[in-house]
Amino acid sequence: MTTLSWGAEAWAEVRLSLDHCIKCTVCETACPVAAVTGLFPGPKTVGPQAERFRAGEHSPDLSVDYCSGCGICSRVCPQEVRIAELNSRARAELKRERGIPLRDQLVARPGLLGRTGRPVAPLFNWAMANPLIRYLGEKTVGIHRKAPVPKSVGRTFSYWVSHHRSVPRERRVVYFHGCSTQWYEPHVGQKVVAILEHNGFQVVAPRQDCCGLPLQSNGIFDAARQAATRLARQLSVSGTEELPIIASSTSCGLMMKREAREILGADTAELRSVSSRTYDIFEFLLELHQRGELRTDFKPVPLTVAYHAPCQQQNQLIGKPALEVLRLIPGLRLLELDRSCCGIAGTYGVKREKYDIAMQVGEPLFADILAAGPDLVACDSETCRWQISGATGATSVHPLEILHRAYGGS
Ligand code: SF4
């Protein structure tokens, strides 16, 4: 059997971290999946403990497939053991040994579904909402019939931006919009452009494909590595090599900041450059504010908004910049939802065998939202927004949509 072609240096660093485990069980206490199912024995057991027996290839059991990849364990470990990263590689090896199911091949390619649905958006949306079709989809493909599925809006962000007349400015940024903005939520990208232009930037939005994160989390590493390196090339169009890159999807932003290099071992000069220049949009806006450069000509927004910081945003270790920026808006009543995970973890919670686990993981968050009864829920990650809306019926928006409204947008 051939092993995965990892960047040797990146992997060596991740694997060596297991020797720092002192068995304190902090990760076990924090893992949201181990808390709700006996199918997953916990991060310490599946991570550093099992890794000693894998000899680079084999997992001692199949339980690592139940790790959602939320990354909470790596974030809380006092010894900086790279538990989630160890699990990610072990899951990829497992998939390599056992084969990757068609279902996982499909959900790992959001562009495929987006391209299929766009020209026939009403039919696509009808099919995705039809109980019989969803039932058949669960039985045949393995996507849970109640799993949240985004709606196609029949248009793309790239089409909109290609017709958008931007004013040349001295200060420029590159916008990394991600697949959800491209195929399902072009309005999010339009608002990003409006906010950045309002603050005096010219926005460059080159053609771009998937970052490879769903491929990575489904264990399809070779294709994920190709996607990440291709995107790094696309985001490095001529004349923009030094510009900040602004990401509005926290999970895709984290992929380009760190995970493509640290988990996949992808290593090109373009990727290293892109990693060092990528900012979460609120991280960027908060830095502007701290330098006194953020426009604060806000109109009051008389709404109650409950904010959930998704795992992949918290894994960026940048605090909660969306909260800090939204707190500047007059009239806005902001509630911080202090829960760790909504359960969806990208594509994890849409799978037939994991849907119930994902819903149990998210239950404390859903209960807090239902108890608070906000006008809106704000969350930086698209799949988390879809999960929250599906589970609670609440309207979920990207926090930048609140900011856009405060700047006078609709
Ligand atoms: S938190 Fe870190 S040090 Fe503690 S048991 Fe987990 S892996 Fe080991």
Ligand code: SF4
């Ligand atoms: S990544 Fe998340 S689900 Fe996986 S072991 Fe760590 S905390 Fe648990």
